[in-house]
Amino acid sequence: MTLESTETGRATLADLFTPVDLGALRVPNRFAMAPMTREFSPEGTVTDEVISYYARRAAAGVGLLITEGVYVSEDSGPSIRVPRLFGEPQLEAWKRLVEAVHAEGGLIAPQLWHLGAERGDHPQYNSDLPTLSPSGLSSSGKTRGRAATIAELERIRDDFARAAAAAKAAGFDAVELHGAHGYLLDQFLWEGTNRREDSYGGSLEARTRFPAEVAAAVRAAVGPEMPVIFRFSQWKSGDYTARIAKTPAELELLLGALAEAGVSVFHASTRRHWEPAFPEAEGPEAQLGLAGWAKKVTGLPSIAVGSVGLNQAFQVAFQEGGRAETAGLEPLLDQFARGEFDLMAVGRVLLSDPAWVAKVRDGRFGEIRSFHAEDRETLS
Template identity: 30%
Template sequence: MSHLFPHLFAPITLGPVTIRNRIVSSGHDTVLDDHGRIGDDLVAYHEARAKGGCGLIVLQVSGVHETARYTNHVLMATDESSVPGYTAVAEAVHRHGATIFAQLFHPGREVMDGERGMAPRAVAPSDEPQERFKVVPEALSTATIKDIIAGYAAAAKRIADSGIDGVEIVASHGYLPIQFFNPRINTRTDEYGGSPENRRRFLAEVVEGVRAAVGPEVVVGLRISGEDKTEDGLVSAEVLELIGALDAMECDGVDCLDYFSITAGDSSTLQGAVHIVPSMQVEAAYATNLSEQVKKITDKTVMVAGRINQPHEAEAAIAEGRTDMAIMTRAMICDPGIAGKAERDAVDEIRACIGCNQACIGHFQLGVPISCIQYPESGRELIFLPRPRVRTRRRVLVIGGGPAGLKAAAVAAEQGEEVTLCEARPHLGGAVLLAQELPYRSEFGGAATNLSAEARRAGAELRTSTPVTQALVDEIAADYVIVATGARQRMPHLEIADDALVIGAREFLETEPVLPDGRVLVTDWKGDWIGLGIALRLAEARVPVTLATAANFAGAAIQQYTRTLLMSQALRTGRIDFVDDVRPVGLDADTGYLQSTLCEVVHEVEGVAAAIVSAAPQSVRPELDFGPASVQVIGDALAPRTVEEAVFEGLTAATELAAAGADQTVPA
């Protein structure tokens, strides 16, 4: 039992099931399905979290009706072919002492994908359009409504009979059940519209049908947004009214529902969608104020999601009565073993999620399997785990202490290699240390802290302020060399007159120069955090800014929810002008010249006092003789990209070291 987190590791009973601790991995789409079914990849993904000590795992959404296909990779529980997958994942999770539930889902009008690239077709209570995905749904007939309600019950029984411990009805984030309840979306005049009782009817009948299908020996819960936080969305008072009515329902003498899972936000607008997976700009554990309100009106178990990334945040929320269980989904994508580490009070070993959203929800929105920029083993468990161990230790020299080099050093040392990492600068972390200097990006530095600590714990020797010379190479005489020297700032060719002040983005972040009074032109080649972040930093310091990007729009390369918050913050300053689809070509005493990337038009920005240029970086590689050593180049030294690719290539490079001596390895 943990001494630091006694509330977090106290068992809890939901209906007929006792869960070993209060840590929850909530339902989240992984894109690890096997043609709409649960396959080996998804089983291995959830087994890793169960093995890591998680108390409750909730599977991603399972469609209950053919009209519930909101993406092309959604799990479907509409026929018996789905049963073997649920059985397999239940057995894998139970092997490690964890509990597992599955979500029952219908998106209504919240449909992302159409058939083979066609526009999405969706159904909903009424034909009110959806803003975010630009969907105009078909109003449901009464007969189809009844069919969908029956689909919830049939899917619930199918899942429960497969060995899953409970089912969770998804009424959060503006999905179908809550669409019926929202009077701004549901304009029906029949038994499913109009009065609050009629608007509750769909969800009430779903709950009753599910409980009747699974009986009292299976847990039944409800996931719901405590507040939609968007235009025309439900406010907390409306949601609490609905929860109160559902809380009072009994089904054949037992409670219809065993728990409420509280979150925030709504999928139908960008403003509301940011709360589905809140990024690092959002305060930790911010949604516990919503779960606290729910706890005041129900005696049933309440769990909550919303940026709970550390065990101390979860412990405080439970101890203070704001929730009974803490949903820590992204924390476990980043570190599947976080629960076990917290239980033995090994908090220094935890790899903390930084809320970047890049490889988790960012991958999902690209339609590819989710992972983590810090821990690319997530979602790739069958490829990289368990880690091999080498029988014959070899000398490995890693040149560069950025994210690529640190990951390579950590994994190679964990496999049993003798690893020396040399970094020319006084600090480890590389470009990550620059990223944390941007507004609302300070947590990003945690990636460097985490990777450095992992490499040290694995036994790698980490040398800072140590440029790699030929003499050092000869002294170490490594068998393998991993070059991870990163990239340098590159400046584009510009016509500069009148001694106009032009500064590179990296130089600006490293040196914080004093700029002359007046408008600053920030040029941005990629549409990522750098240009938008620098512009926001200047604007918040009351400097007028023109942000000129070669992308289609500012922040185009940033994950959608993160960009939405950044842009809202930028717009609120009132000091940033945006120019899209342009590249910088020149600057004189007071004018910046921008060439359209689309045609011959040149745009002039007047009143410019200085320019800060974010251009494509340039790879850096040492010119050294490594003798007979095998050499791999990774990360930005290979080709400038992002932290995600750097860490992944560090992992693959170290893994390939073990594979190179496959006859000399044994499983860890």
């Protein structure tokens, strides 16, 4: 299958259960677990319940699990219940989690996370440390924290690299950098939150510089073989119409710089995976989703995500009392037939039903549980 295919044929479910290579890492099927923040890790340490939560999904056939966002430093975020990738008890617990996932035949990557301005001005975790970002602006345009100095950016870069090295030492199979949704790396990429006047701000090339430096440091820390995934999005938490790349050419420039720095897989976060990323494009390319464009402009593997198997986007289903019913996978199969993605990440369906992948594999669609907002509050 190639991106250039114009055939209207649809892939089969069996096609989604074929292996794929992410560099030296062979993933047994095309399903990944999307990262979902749960805050079930007191003092930043994953518990036995969290370990079982991931192991259950590995046992049910998820090809690659991407963890919830994991703090890389003391000033990464506001919560004392988000897991961390530093500290002896935290790293020992991660080793046990990785071992449990591997014992079930699964693969796993941590999502390395720094919230930048979204950490807020009054964090519960390390409230004495400043909130740092490119320009002291949140994605909604509010003043929050302050702009990081060059020395502070170098320290944050090194924190990402140190966390990546710790992940490799703990036995993880890959690492993902969270460069989406208006968090720190994305705050550099988007002109709405990056108003810097030094070499890290201004043009798209300059705005990409710091995320690329982080990617290069992470690549150096994990070596040439370990997959380094970069999750990116156009939309921000407070602005669903935002775009970091207004044209395919801008997307190629941005992702090309990250690929050159060492990123080997792109995880294109969208609210609805089937929606065209650049509908104004001409010809067959007009139907490509964001993951399809990422693969086209870089030639690297891509991960798609966004309302897979559900009839509501997350911001509706996550409201109190919200729910999303199961939906068919026809759009997914159409995209796969066109070669738009290598892996499809699923989130809410795996919260509501840990065995979702196995049920899809076996054709047991009538047994799939619909998503309810309260599923976020459990570790089932």
